[in-house]
Every structure is written in C-alpha cells, then in structure tokens.
Amino acid sequence: MKKRNVILLAGLFCSSIAATQAQSIKPYGALPSKAQLAWQDMEYYMFIHFGPNTFTDKEWGHGDEDPKVFNPSQLDARQWARTAKLAGMKGIVLTAKHHDGFCLWPSKYSTHTVRESAWKDGKGDVLKELSAACQEYGLKFGVYLSPWDRNHPEYGTPTYNQVFANTLTEVLSNYGPVFEQWFDGANGESEGGKKQVYDWPLFHSVVYKHQPNAVIFSDVGPGCRWVGNENGIAGTTNWSTLNVEGFAPGAAGPPAPVLNMGNEDGEKWIPAECDVSIRPGWFYSPATDDKVKTLPHLLDIYYGSVGRNGNLILNVPIDRRGLIHANDSIRLMELKSNLDATFKTNLAKGAKVTASNVRKDKAVLASHLTDGNSKTYWASEDNVQQATITLDLKQPVTFNRFLVSEYIALGQRVKAFTVEVWEGNAFKEVARETTIGHKRILRLPNITTSRVRINILDAKACPVLTEVQLFKAPEVLTTPxxxxxxxxxxxxxxxxxxxxxxxxxxxxxxxxxxxxxxxxxxxxxxxxxxxxxxxxxxxxxxxxxxxxxDVAPARWSIAHKDGEAGGHEAEKAIDGNADTYWASNKKGQGAAYPHELQVDLGESLLLKGFTYVPRRDNLNSGNIQEYAFYVSEDGKNWGQAAAQGAFDNIRNNPVKQTIRFKQPVKGRFIKLVAKRATNEADEWASVAELGVVTK
The missing domain is CATH 2.60.40.10 (Immunoglobulins)
Structure with a gap:
C-alpha cells in the first residue's frame, strides 16, 4: 500500500474514533462552529497596520492628509509573508482601511486610495499583492476595515452604511478566501467628530454572503471577541462564551472585565482574540525603532493569550520603505526560537495515565491524554464533574511548563483544577487555576518528579480533555x-x-x-x-x-489643581514615578469637566511639546481623552493653547502620549486642561506623569 494511502486511512480512523466518542457525550452550552474551531487552532498570526499614518507619524489620521504621502519605496508583501511564516504565524490580517478612510486598494467608492497616491503612479494594490503572498507562503489572509471614515463625505449620513457595505463587497469578493474580518467599533471619537449609526446586520450579511467561512471580530463577535485591552492578555479565567444581547461593537460593547473573562454559560460561543503591537503604537514610527518589545515581554504575552484560551494577533507595523523593520523581525525570530525549544519535546508523551473515573465507552481512554492527538480524548461519566488524572512517568523528568486542553467541539466545561507533583512520599500542589478551554499553559518553576496529578475540582458537565503535556522551557535572561x-x-x-x-x-x-x-x-x-x-x-x-x-521634574512644584481624590495628591503627577498618579475630585453639580493641573517648572524653558502618561491600573480611571495645553511666563497670562486635541486610541492603549507644538513656546508655567475623559461617565481627571519636551 502506498504511504499516502496509509496516512489517509490513519486520518480517517482517527476521525472515526472522534466521531464515535462524540456520539456518546452530550454537548454542553454554546458550541463553536467549524470555522471557529479552525480559527482557534491557528492560535498565532500577524496584524499589519500600514497606511498614510505610517508616513505622518500618527496613530489616528484625520482623513485630510494628501494621499500622495503614501509612497513606500520598496514595498514587498512577500517579505511580510515570509517573515510571518518564519515566525511561526498562521496568517496575516491587514488594515485595508483605517479610520482615516484611506483604502489600500483602488476602491471605486472612495477618492482617498492608493489610486490617488504616489506609489506606483496610482496603479498599485496592496491587498492584491498581500493576498498573493499569503497564498504563496501557505498563510491565511484576513482584512481589517474600519466603518469609521474621517474622509468620506457620506459618513454621518443615512447613505453611508450602504457605501461601507459596497466597500466590504469590493474587498471580500476580489482577493480570495478571507479567514477573518476585523471590525473596529470606533465611531467619531474625537472633538466634534461625526457619528454614524452602524448597520451591523447589513455588514455581517455582506461578509457571510461573500466569505461564509470568515470569522468576524468585534467587541461582541459574532466570530471572536476583543479581549478588552490592547496588551494581548486574557483573563486567568477565560470563558469562550459571551452574553451579547443588548450590546454592540465599540462603546456599546460589554465592560472590559467581561470581555477579558467572557461569561460563564454565555449565550454565544465567541472566544477571545488578544491584540497587541510589537511596538508602543500600532503604526510605524522611527521614534519606536528602539522600543520593540523584549523577548521576555513577548513571552508574557504569548502565555497570557495562547496560554489562556485565546488567540494572539501580534501587530508588526510596516515601515516607510514598505518592509518589516529588522528590529521587529529579529525579535519575532527570537520568540520563535524560544517557543520551538520549549515545545520541542513533550515529556509526558507515553506516560502511563490513570483516571479516577472513565466512561464505559472503550473509545474514551485515559491514555488518549498523552498520545499527542488533539482529536482523541478522555471523559468522565455524565454525572461526574470531579475527577483525578495521574501521570506515571517512566523516570523522573524536569519540567516548567504544564499544558492541558479541552475538546471544545463539545463545549467548554472545566471551572477549576489543580496540578500536583509527587514529592518524596506525597503529592504537593503546584498550581490552582480555573478555566482551560482550547489550551491552558502554566509557567512553573523547574520541577523534577516522576508523577503528576491533575484534579478537576469543578466542571459544568463531565470534563472532556484531549491532552496533558509537560515541557522544559529554556531560561531567558531578563531585560533590564x-x-x-x-x-x-x-x-x-x-x-x-x-x-x-x-x-x-x-x-x-x-x-x-x-x-x-x-x-x-x-x-x-x-x-x-x-x-x-x-x-x-x-x-x-x-x-x-x-x-x-527629557528634563527631570526636580525643580517642579504644583501651582494649582482642581481638587484631588484622597491619597492621590497632585505632586504624584510630577514625581517621576508612573506607578503613582494624581486624581482630581469630582466637580459635582453636573459640571464633570473641565479639570486642570498647573505646574511651576522652577525656571523658564523653551518647550517644544509635552508628554502625558495615563493611569495604567484601570481603563475607567479618569484618563484624559481631549485636552488643551498652555504655557505661561508668569502663571497668570496664558494666551492661546500651545496644543489642543484628542489623544488617539488612549482608551484602549493607555501608553505615554507625546504631543509636539507647531512652534516652540518659552515659559515657566504649564497648564494641562482635561476637557473629556476616555470614559464619558467619569467626573474626574487623572495624570500618572506630566512632562515636557525640550529636545
């Protein structure tokens, strides 16, 4: 018999076993679709932000930029795909249209596209090049289209929704299979910005008409959900189910903690996707070439996403040449090398496995937990929600990574479990956790043992596990x-x-x-x-x-502030410590904003801008969205604002903001006026650190 036929028969046999097992176990709760199961198996893929913002050094363009600014000199989508492939990623999602409305393809529904750019004399098509490159390198292709459009004249009118639906049709019917459609819920989030009532049912119908197997991303799915932060970290408890009734993408979405953890027994199967950028911002900036996340940081993200029942979509911005920068590529390969070394050898494979309870179905065996096959599994009897699984290893092994998976095609079930190891003459608990889902990876100290025991403490229904694995990760030198x-x-x-x-x-x-x-x-x-x-x-x-x-706040003092919450004095906004913060008092009497903070620099300086570091402990914490910044020589006469506007994307990505003035301003006093918070319900303002730019 030919080798190919043997492999085919083996695959059919395994599928037959899985089907037989599934027939004897009743599904529990909301269940994933076939497309969602395939999506979850991808685990790790690339996000690419690219457009006019790449050349204007902005995170959110205003849509008024000259399209000719988009002119990459060496654009090579094959380099992007090759890098993703070598990094171990399974696909690429491209920002085909961001909030500025610029289309990376020559859309007939816009005049703000690559057709109007200087790149390739207006004859280029980034989507066409990238979809072809993904096909060449065996990667899946996905697209991000923001319904917010700060350029299109129809935005904010009843006719715009159909314009956007037409735009979607254009993309989804011309560039081959799309595995994920990424929807951003942003909607006129700027001072005086136009709002649009999005027709989400219309948008979804367009996606499914042209790409029936696409997984749709948004705060409420329906394919996968935002994890509630842009740090790439899922909750230690992470349910793949979510309650969606009464919610919508964007500001009308569920609270961030709910998105981070999901809802136990949620209405729909909407697993978490963890989005994060390899740099501080989403688009390329020369100023962040030396700010690429370190290997230890990326490992924290990997184990906090893929290791917590989520998928990781890691943004790698394209630079002004049209290439992935070497600094980003090098770090991606370091991550790949570490993960390869970590998961190369499953130290539990072939171990003798016993379980305190096994179904009478002979196709459901405890030995399946260490056979390396994600399609086979062990399950307890229907009325048993607690069980113990013991791995007897052939000889003592040293491990520091523990991996366990559920057979999620039948639903997510496990609520709590512990891990124990044999130490001397008794078992010792080394981990106590909650949910499992598609994959749960625990980072542990080096442990040498000959026996490992997993205790399922609580489950929604009989637990169904596919794999228990042990690995030894190499030591990583911590970055200073x-x-x-x-x-x-x-x-x-x-x-x-x-x-x-x-x-x-x-x-x-x-x-x-x-x-x-x-x-x-x-x-x-x-x-x-x-x-x-x-x-x-x-x-x-x-x-x-x-x-x-820049200049240290050694001589600085507070000149004036709008009250302060107990324990969060204004001096903490200029103490050089971003872990402390000032929080103003609520104004009350319906006057939530503005709030202001005045600082005496102790000397007159020529200022070229200012920096604002938001609180990092809570997304709903008085972080400032809209601001005005003033400079004065005497602290009394302030004149016009040296800068005013909105901090782009600060609600979801609360990182240090650097604002440069159009013209340098000399002064001894500075004043930050908070005009609106990221959370419109907040009645206070907060500042972790306020700084100036003199260089």
Whole structure:
C-alpha cells in the first residue's frame, strides 16, 4: 500500500474514533462552529497596520492628509509573508482601511486610495499583492476595515452604511478566501467628530454572503471577541462564551472585565482574540525603532493569550520603505526560537495515565491524554464533574511548563483544577487555576518528579480533555528595567540571577567594555540610556533596553489643581514615578469637566511639546481623552493653547502620549486642561506623569 494511502486511512480512523466518542457525550452550552474551531487552532498570526499614518507619524489620521504621502519605496508583501511564516504565524490580517478612510486598494467608492497616491503612479494594490503572498507562503489572509471614515463625505449620513457595505463587497469578493474580518467599533471619537449609526446586520450579511467561512471580530463577535485591552492578555479565567444581547461593537460593547473573562454559560460561543503591537503604537514610527518589545515581554504575552484560551494577533507595523523593520523581525525570530525549544519535546508523551473515573465507552481512554492527538480524548461519566488524572512517568523528568486542553467541539466545561507533583512520599500542589478551554499553559518553576496529578475540582458537565503535556522551557535572561526619579537619578535593575549590567549614554550599543552599572546615574537634564544584562562571563546577553529622558521634574512644584481624590495628591503627577498618579475630585453639580493641573517648572524653558502618561491600573480611571495645553511666563497670562486635541486610541492603549507644538513656546508655567475623559461617565481627571519636551 502506498504511504499516502496509509496516512489517509490513519486520518480517517482517527476521525472515526472522534466521531464515535462524540456520539456518546452530550454537548454542553454554546458550541463553536467549524470555522471557529479552525480559527482557534491557528492560535498565532500577524496584524499589519500600514497606511498614510505610517508616513505622518500618527496613530489616528484625520482623513485630510494628501494621499500622495503614501509612497513606500520598496514595498514587498512577500517579505511580510515570509517573515510571518518564519515566525511561526498562521496568517496575516491587514488594515485595508483605517479610520482615516484611506483604502489600500483602488476602491471605486472612495477618492482617498492608493489610486490617488504616489506609489506606483496610482496603479498599485496592496491587498492584491498581500493576498498573493499569503497564498504563496501557505498563510491565511484576513482584512481589517474600519466603518469609521474621517474622509468620506457620506459618513454621518443615512447613505453611508450602504457605501461601507459596497466597500466590504469590493474587498471580500476580489482577493480570495478571507479567514477573518476585523471590525473596529470606533465611531467619531474625537472633538466634534461625526457619528454614524452602524448597520451591523447589513455588514455581517455582506461578509457571510461573500466569505461564509470568515470569522468576524468585534467587541461582541459574532466570530471572536476583543479581549478588552490592547496588551494581548486574557483573563486567568477565560470563558469562550459571551452574553451579547443588548450590546454592540465599540462603546456599546460589554465592560472590559467581561470581555477579558467572557461569561460563564454565555449565550454565544465567541472566544477571545488578544491584540497587541510589537511596538508602543500600532503604526510605524522611527521614534519606536528602539522600543520593540523584549523577548521576555513577548513571552508574557504569548502565555497570557495562547496560554489562556485565546488567540494572539501580534501587530508588526510596516515601515516607510514598505518592509518589516529588522528590529521587529529579529525579535519575532527570537520568540520563535524560544517557543520551538520549549515545545520541542513533550515529556509526558507515553506516560502511563490513570483516571479516577472513565466512561464505559472503550473509545474514551485515559491514555488518549498523552498520545499527542488533539482529536482523541478522555471523559468522565455524565454525572461526574470531579475527577483525578495521574501521570506515571517512566523516570523522573524536569519540567516548567504544564499544558492541558479541552475538546471544545463539545463545549467548554472545566471551572477549576489543580496540578500536583509527587514529592518524596506525597503529592504537593503546584498550581490552582480555573478555566482551560482550547489550551491552558502554566509557567512553573523547574520541577523534577516522576508523577503528576491533575484534579478537576469543578466542571459544568463531565470534563472532556484531549491532552496533558509537560515541557522544559529554556531560561531567558531578563531585560533590564531603567527608571528615573524626580531628582533625575537613573537606576537600572534586572530580575535575572546575578546579572552584570552595562550601560551607555552616548547612543552606542552596550557591551562588556561599556560602563558597568554600580549605582544611580545622575541625568537631570535628560539623555538616552541604553542598558544590557550579561551572564556567563559576558557570553550571554539580554535584549537592549532604551530609555529616552527629557528634563527631570526636580525643580517642579504644583501651582494649582482642581481638587484631588484622597491619597492621590497632585505632586504624584510630577514625581517621576508612573506607578503613582494624581486624581482630581469630582466637580459635582453636573459640571464633570473641565479639570486642570498647573505646574511651576522652577525656571523658564523653551518647550517644544509635552508628554502625558495615563493611569495604567484601570481603563475607567479618569484618563484624559481631549485636552488643551498652555504655557505661561508668569502663571497668570496664558494666551492661546500651545496644543489642543484628542489623544488617539488612549482608551484602549493607555501608553505615554507625546504631543509636539507647531512652534516652540518659552515659559515657566504649564497648564494641562482635561476637557473629556476616555470614559464619558467619569467626573474626574487623572495624570500618572506630566512632562515636557525640550529636545
């Protein structure tokens, strides 16, 4: 018999076993579709933000940019696809149209497209090139189209929804199979921005007409949901089910904590997708070339997404050449190398498995938990929601990663479980967790044992598990952390075991020949600090970390503020510590805003801009959406605002905001006026750190 036929028969046999098993177990709750099951198996894929914002250094374009600004000199979609493939990703989702309305294909429903750009004399089509590249490299192709359009003249009118539906049709019927349609719920989120009542049923019908197997992303799916943050981290409890009645994408979506955790027994199967950028922003900026997330940070994201029953969509912005920057590519390959080394050898494979309860169905065996086949599984009897599974290993093994999976085609069931290891003459608990879902990966300290026990403490119905696996991940040298206090003293720390830290302040790359860190570095006037940790006599090095400081707030004091919540004094907005913050009091009497904070810089400076660091502990915390910033010599005469507007995407991505003035302004006093919060229900304002730009 030919080898191909043997493989085919083996596959049919496994499918037959799975089908037989499924017939004996009743499904529980909301269930995934075939498309959702295939989507969940993808686990990890690339997001690409690319457009005029790439060239204007903006996160949210206003739609008034000259389309000719879009002119990549070396655009190579094959390089994007090749990079994604080498990184171990399974697909690419491209921002075909962002909020600025610019279309990366020559749409006949817009005059703000690549057709009007300088790229390829208006004859290019990014979607066409990328869909072909994805097909060449065996990747799935997805598209992001924002219904918000800050350029189209029909936006905000009753006719716009059909315009957008036509735009969707254009994309979804001309570029081959689309595995995911990404919908952003943003809707005129700027001062004076036009609003549109989106016709979501119409939009969904267009998607399913042209791409019936596409998974639709939004705050409420229906294919997959936003995880509630842009950090790429799902909840430690993460249900794939969600209550959607009464909710809609965008501001009308469920609260962030609900999106992060899902709803136990939710109405619909809408699993979490974890979106995050490899850089601080979503679009490329030269200023973030040295801000690519470190390997330890990316590993935190991976285990917080794929390892918590979610899918990871990692944004890798395209630079102004039209290429993935080398810094991003290098980090992606470092992540791939680490994950390959971690999951290369399943130390539990072939272990003897016993369970406290097994169904009478002979096709449902405890041994299936270590056979490496995700289509076979173990299950307890219907009336048993608690069970114990024991792995007897052939010999003691050392592991630090524990993986367990449910057979989600029959629903998500497990509510709580523990992991124990044999230590001496008894079992010792090493982890206590809640949900499992498609995949749960626990990071543990190095453990050497010959027996592992999993206790299912609670489940919605009889637990159905496909795999239990053990792995040994290589040690990763922690990247140093650089901080500066109010006085301008810089400290460098690293959590790794006995690292040696080296740093530079001249912009050069740290080596073992650079200055060795032995104590605080005085940098009150600002500067760039680069640091690296070394072990093994300098043979092993961490990623380089970079911190760019401006003038320290050593001489600064609060001149005026609008009240303050207890324990959150205004001085905390200028203490050099982003983990503390000022929060104003509620104004009351229906006057929620504005709030203001005035600072005396202690000297007159030529200011080129300001920085605002929002609170990072809570998305609904008084973080400022709309602002006005003033500069004064005497603290009394303020004149016109040096800058005013809205912080782009700060609600979902609360990172440091840097605003540059159109013209430098000299002054000793600064005033930040908070005009509106990210959460319109907030009646207070908060500032983690307020800074100035002088360089």
């Amino acid at each position: 952390e650089i901080k500066r206090n109010k006085a301008g003293e810089v400290t460098i720390t690293a959590a790794s075991t006995d690292p040696v830290l080296y740093y530079t302040t001249d912009g050069s790359e740290p080596t073992v020949s650079s200055a060795r860190y032995t104590g605080a570095i005085s940098l009150p006037a600002g500067g760039v600090v680069k640091a690296k940790a070394f072990i093994n006599n300098g043979k092993t090095a961490s990623n380089t970390v970079v911190a760019d400081f």
